[in-house]
Amino acid sequence: MMDDNPRICVHGLGYVGLPTAAILANSGFDVYGFDVDPQHRRDLKNQDFTFEEPDLERFVSGALEDGLTIVGDPRPAEFHVICVPTPYDENLDRTDLTYVEAAGETVASLLRPDDTVILSSTVPPGTSAEKLREIVEREGFSASEDVVLGYSPETVLPGNTLRELRENDRLVGTVGGRQPDRIVALYDSFVSGDIRTTDATTAEFVKLVQNAYRDVNIAFANEVAKLADEFEIDSRGSIALANNHPRVDILRPGPGVGGHCIPIDPLFLNHGNDIPMLIETARRVNDGMVGFVEQLLEAALGELAGSTVTILGVAYKGGVADTRKSPCFALIDRLARTEVDEIRLTDPYVNGEVRGRELVALEESLEASDASVILTDHPEYGALDPEVFADRMAGRTVVDTRAMVDEDRWAAAGFDVHQV
Ligand SMILES: NC(=O)c1ccc[n+]([C@@H]2O[C@H](COP(=O)([O-])OP(=O)(O)OC[C@H]3O[C@@H](n4cnc5c(N)ncnc54)[C@H](O)[C@@H]3O)[C@@H](O)[C@H]2O)c1
Numbered sequence: 001m002m003d004d005n006p007r008i009c010v011h012g013l014g015y016v017g018l019p020t021a022a023i024l025a026n027s028g029f030d031v032y033g034f035d036v037d038p039q040h041r042r043d044l045k046n047q048d049f050t051f052e053e054p055d056l057e058r059f060v061s062g063a064l065e066d067g068l069t070i071v072g073d074p075r076p077a078e079f080h081v082i083c084v085p086t087p088y089d090e091n092l093d094r095t096d097l098t099y100v101e102a103a104g105e106t107v108a109s110l111l112r113p114d115d116t117v118i119l120s121s122t123v124p125p126g127t128s129a130e131k132l133r134e135i136v137e138r139e140g141f142s143a144s145e146d147v148v149l150g151y152s153p154e155t156v157l158p159g160n161t162l163r164e165l166r167e168n169d170r171l172v173g174t175v176g177g178r179q180p181d182r183i184v185a186l187y188d189s190f191v192s193g194d195i196r197t198t199d200a201t202t203a204e205f206v207k208l209v210q211n212a213y214r215d216v217n218i219a220f221a222n223e224v225a226k227l228a229d230e231f232e233i234d235s236r237g238s239i240a241l242a243n244n245h246p247r248v249d250i251l252r253p254g255p256g257v258g259g260h261c262i263p264i265d266p267l268f269l270n271h272g273n274d275i276p277m278l279i280e281t282a283r284r285v286n287d288g289m290v291g292f293v294e295q296l297l298e299a300a301l302g303e304l305a306g307s308t309v310t311i312l313g314v315a316y317k318g319g320v321a322d323t324r325k326s327p328c329f330a331l332i333d334r335l336a337r338t339e340v341d342e343i344r345l346t347d348p349y350v351n352g353e354v355r356g357r358e359l360v361a362l363e364e365s366l367e368a369s370d371a372s373v374i375l376t377d378h379p380e381y382g383a384l385d386p387e388v389f390a391d392r393m394a395g396r397t398v399v400d401t402r403a404m405v406d407e408d409r410w411a412a413a414g415f416d417v418h419q420v
């Protein structure tokens with residue numbers, strides 16, 4: 001069920017909002033894209049941007065030429081889709097909903113009877129039905145009768161945005177018992193996965209549970225890696241053997257969990273309750289992995305004092321330039337508190353400065369280095385050549401947190417490889 005030629009206003013044109021606006025425009029809708037950041041709006045209007053996902057870059061460019069209009073003021077529209085940030089405020093120990101509130105107020109001021117509002121930001125359960133509903137209803141329209149207020153979480157995997165936007169199943173929840181048909185019809189225009197419906201609070205909860213599930217499972221893999229180290233056995237080999245069981249599927253250990261979703265979203269679940277013990281423990285296990293990496297490094301070098309350490313990989317995961325909440329930051333901070341003489345950083349996807357340190361090319365980062373720590377599973381690191389390292393490094397220590405190098409080959413080249 002869809003009105004004729006509905007217009008859509010997307011609020012917030014970041015990682016989620018911009019691809020969403022582009023795919024809606026590509027589906028034939030007239031889409032207004034509004035972002036509060038004037039420089040970002042200018043860049044989008046001038047097509048002055050680069051994406052690390054080339055298919056997405058072409059897709060967004062195409063939409064900006066036809067169907068997606070960047071606007072300096074949000075416009076009245078039959079649909080408003082809100083994709084604004086929801087960071088976690090560590091000082092207040094709660095989700096910062098000020099961006100959602102501000103966008104909600106803007107939408108409320110533009111609302112007309114029968115319009116539909118969809119929140120897509122990740123939020124604590126109850127946000128749409130309580131806080132956002134209260135804001136949306138301020139201008140006198142009821143979310144039970146006059147307008148439709150819904151929540152539909154975004155589940156795209158950074159690095160694979162366009163495909164997952166189309167192919168992932170989608171959940172749609174509504175407030176006040178309203179039928180979700182209009183929202184389902186909107187997503188049905190581009191989603192090939194299944195679209196399921198529920199109430200808004202359940203949809204908010206499910207999104208958080210999915211990311212908490214991933215966090216807990218990665219924590220289990222990390223704990224297995226630490227236990228394997230304790231028993232002096234190979235973690236990855238053990239996990240591969242365990243995974244031969246038909247009901248066991250352990251994930252990959254690593255230096256901890258980065259990105260701006262999984263380390264944060266599980267925290268949204270413990271608002272006003274003291275239930276999530278496992279989820280909180282998983283957070284601590286994953287955040288603690290850089291400490292384990294430091295221990296491996298220190299044990300391998302004998303002492304950290306006076307050493308030069310090269311960190312390969314600043315991005316939070318392989319194949320992306322995104323550094324948000326990367327384990328790299330925590331490792332740099334830990335090492336900077338020791339007597340380490342120098343920390344070098346290199347990453348094939350990231351340029352510029354991190355924690356006041358300029359990133360350099362791989363070869364340069366290895367010159368006279370005592371130890372290399374592989375932190376990110378960039379595909380390029382699967383082809384690292386031990387001879388290149390041997391020619392440049394002073395030491396022969398490699399801490400490989402992602403099992404990127406072949407231990408036997410590197411051992412034959414004289415390296416002492418320590419895997420997580
Ligand atoms: N990045 C992801 O992979 C991902 C995946 C799933 C869900 N999410 C969730 O989606 C939401 C958005 O995340 P993101 O990564 O796109 O954030 P982002 O920081 O990349 O983009 C948000 C944009 O919103 C703009 N903005 C802020 N307040 C605004 C307002 N009142 N009106 C209009 N624009 C406003 C900002 O200027 C920014 O450009 C968050 O809740 C996030 O947790 C993100």
Ligand SMILES: CC(=O)N[C@@H]1[C@@H](OP(=O)(O)OP(=O)(O)OC[C@H]2O[C@@H](n3ccc(=O)[nH]c3=O)[C@H](O)[C@@H]2O)O[C@H](CO)[C@@H](O)[C@@H]1O
Pocket residue numbers: 122154155156157158210211214218221251252253254255256257258259260261262265316317318
């Ligand atoms: C449930 C889920 O899948 N949610 C996804 C997630 O996207 P993401 O990019 O953050 O997810 P990951 O790829 O899992 O990476 C997270 C970190 O975990 C490390 N890792 C991973 C696997 C492993 O076996 N061992 C590890 O150590 C990895 O290196 C990285 O640091 O959140 C988005 C926003 O909500 C979702 O939209 C998106 O669906």
